[in-house]
Amino acid sequence: MTGPGAASPVFAREAAFALQAGGRTLACAMSLVSAPLEALEAAAANWLAPEEEALLTERLAPARRQSLLAGRWAAKNALGLLAPGIAARDICILPGLFEQPVATLTGRANLQVTLAHAGGAALAVAHPESCPMGVDLERAAPEHLGALSEQTTARERERAHAALAFDEPQRLLLLWCLKEALSKALRCGLTVPFGLLEVTSLAPLPGGVRARFENFAQYEGIAFAAAPFALAVVHPHMAQWEGGEGGASPLRLHDWLASLGQR
Ligand SMILES: CC(C)(COP(=O)(O)OP(=O)(O)OC[C@H]1O[C@@H](n2cnc3c(N)ncnc32)[C@H](O)[C@@H]1OP(=O)(O)O)[C@@H](O)C(=O)NCCC(=O)NCCS
Structure with a gap:
């Protein structure tokens, strides 16, 4: 176009x-x-x-x-x-x-x-x-840190800390992106209690993370962070990225995000 x-x-x-x-x-x-x-x-x-x-x-x-x-x-x-x-x-x-x-x-x-x-x-x-799929894109804002933290459970923060080599603000932003992307795949948006969208497992990817959800086992997501941005893509668990989550297409998203952040 x-x-x-x-x-x-x-x-x-x-x-x-x-x-x-x-x-x-x-x-x-x-x-x-x-x-x-x-x-x-x-x-x-x-x-x-x-x-x-x-x-x-x-x-x-x-x-x-x-x-x-x-x-x-x-x-x-x-x-x-x-x-x-x-x-x-x-x-x-x-x-x-x-x-x-x-x-x-x-x-x-x-x-x-x-x-x-x-x-x-x-x-x-x-x-x-x-x-059905959902995406989110966020730009880090220090003034939102408190709210991002409040919208996570202690379990989520512990899991993210154990699994991810990001600093705390980026971990919180990644968790937020994953949950908002899930809420779009579900079409409910953030009208539901945040706990319902809880992230249950996190596995590191280069520049990001792969996640599953406590109450929505039928979905999974990937998320990437490259300061000041973070993004997430949520899709059905039964539909897997060709080449895996560490494959060329997901990693391209991270590269794009990094290029965007450097502008
Ligand atoms: C969906 C929601 C989380 C988006 O959050 P946001 O931080 O404002 O915005 P984002 O940039 O991340 O996403 C915005 C896009 O999400 C999409 N979107 C909005 N509501 C959506 C929904 N319920 N499901 C899926 N996607 C939605 C739209 O395309 C929107 O962009 P557009 O208005 O330019 O088309 C938020 O708007 C929300 O919780 N909405 C409530 C949904 C609802 O029930 N509305 C009832 C209206 S009466």
């Missing part, structure tokens, strides 16, 4: 990947972007569907306009990889009843997307509707 011009301070990465579930290959795609509002607005007419343009009312604060546009840009990058030949304007992502993104692609069924935005950046993963 046509995004903001190359001369603008824009970061954009996208890649297809696959999950394997019981002999089935599930085609997915991911995109991480960052762009200032002016660059996004300058190009938006090229790739926003009319119904999406209607979301951008004058009442929206600039930061919300930026996040809405960046999220849709990342989402369309990812969906476009799974549906080549469909123009970005023919992909429409509107909020569902729970504010979840609902993608409609002319001539294509069974594709959905999950997205998150933080600190001017946005992450999206496009996936088959049959394979």
